[in-house]
Amino acid sequence: MKILEVEKMVMRFGGLTAVDTLNLNIDQGEILGLIGPNGAGKSTAFNCIAGVHPPTEGTIKFNGENTNQQKPWDLCKKGLARTFQIVKPFASKSVLYNVTVGAFATTDKRADAEDKALAVLQTLNFEDKKELKSGSLTIADRKRLEIARALATEPKLLLLDEVMAGLRPGEVDEMVGIIQGLRDSGITIFVIEHIMRAIMALSDRIVVIQFGKKIAEGTPGEIASNENVIKAYLGEEYGTA
């Protein structure tokens, strides 16, 4: 069953076409990667799917329902969560407080929300930092906090926007493990990433976009050997290597 279907989506800002007739879909339980050069429209595509901008043309279907005009908070309650490329912690509040905000998506009681937030922190090995102010966290922990908050909303589909950018290699490996664990727990994952090692290891399929248009789609192996992709994004060294 397709959890997300995007058909002929176009997003224009004035005269600029950021996303151009993009088609893509994700199966339940799949990890789909989205790659492309800077400014290709990856984050804009995410914003449209998450309800930040209604697309100019085309349709977005989440769980079979047209969600073109739906707001981010409604989509969140239906099971679509996302993280931000530029992390946005509630900086003056503790880690636990941050995650509890997410947990309130499915409950009105503070005690329940806090319990759920603690459970999420435990699964991410993050519990020891629950009392720390989120503004004082390292970049790796801030990325982890983004995921923790999103997970606390109990998503069916999770959009991850460059959660590994700025991490050290060891931390990248840990994050890959975390994301695989999430998929094993039944969450479908749509991930934007620039770190090729990570996205190749994670994804079942990869979509490549350039100037808002899809230029390739396929398994990591197919993408790595695709000539268009090598020219547009990966570079000659990657192809020969």
Added chain:
Amino acid sequence: MTGNESLAPSDNPSGGSAGHSSVSGSNTGHQGVSPRKKIEVFSLLGVVLIAFGLPLIMTSPTYLHIVILIFFYAYLTTSWNMVGGFAGVLPLGHAVFVGIGAYTSTILSLQYGISPWLGMIVGGVIAMGTGVLIGLPTFKMRGAYFALATIAFAEGVRVMVENLNFLGPFNLNGPRGLQIPPVNFGFANFMFQGKEPYYYIILIMLIGVILLTWFISRSKLGYYLNAGGEEPEAAMALGVNVARAKLIAMAMSSFLTALAGTFYAQFSLFIHPKSIISLDLSFEIAFIALIGGRGSIAGPLLGALLLRPVSDFSRIYFGDVFPGLHLVIFGVVLILVMIYQPRGIQEPLTRVYNRLINRLTKEGQAKEAS
């Protein structure tokens, strides 16, 4: 050999004892909860008891008047804090709600003989509607633009009231304001000869609004307001309808603020636009909140306790020589606080309080152990 010896102890702290120390830390925290709570409950009860007993000790009407105004401003600022503090915007026109409350209950009682208690609620409801109407278009604005819009609205209302003798059938009496003749004293008419009843009314209102704020700050709404105030985009992605949360806060804040307007009208028995819908009043509320600590529960009360006496005494002692000196003092204090304590005086005070309690509980535990 020496290499092995140095390895063994260095391995332990990095792995095992880090976990241990955090566990033992949280353990003492749990044990510390009960004596700490005990002290907090007792000191809170003590403060409330002193507050209720104060008029018995303080018989001077002048001082009682000053304390009543402290509570009045603490109440106003706590109401303001629901929007200005938790929701992270800066409304600078709350005097308009004070005015709506004061004028509504006064007109209803003067022209129709309706008890101010009932008028208080009617005024609150009208203010709530007005607050939502102001919030709908302005909550999309950011920072200074929202503040300017609220100032413009409040000033517009003040100018309108100053220039209208009648609004439909209601007698506003323009810039001369409305006087409530001091007859028919009694609880039903919200009018008393001494100051003590006013003292107890505003004290109960203050306790009520602080309890409400405390309750909200621990509820879903409080979390949503804080989140939406700090990072609206992130909050929306986490399921928070930021605009709706702010509107709810605005509705509550404007309703509660209007109740204080009725109190003020009945307390001074004279209202006019310059005193009650003035920018001065709006600014003073914001000053108190900023100095005391925006977004904290104790901040408004601390701010009012610090600033109101300054304002009153500078008015008493320098009023003739130097009118408006209290605003200069406000300004200086505000600048100093913003430079040295940008989160308001509640933060250092909370730190001192925590240290004090920790010392007390530790001593308590030591005594229990011995």
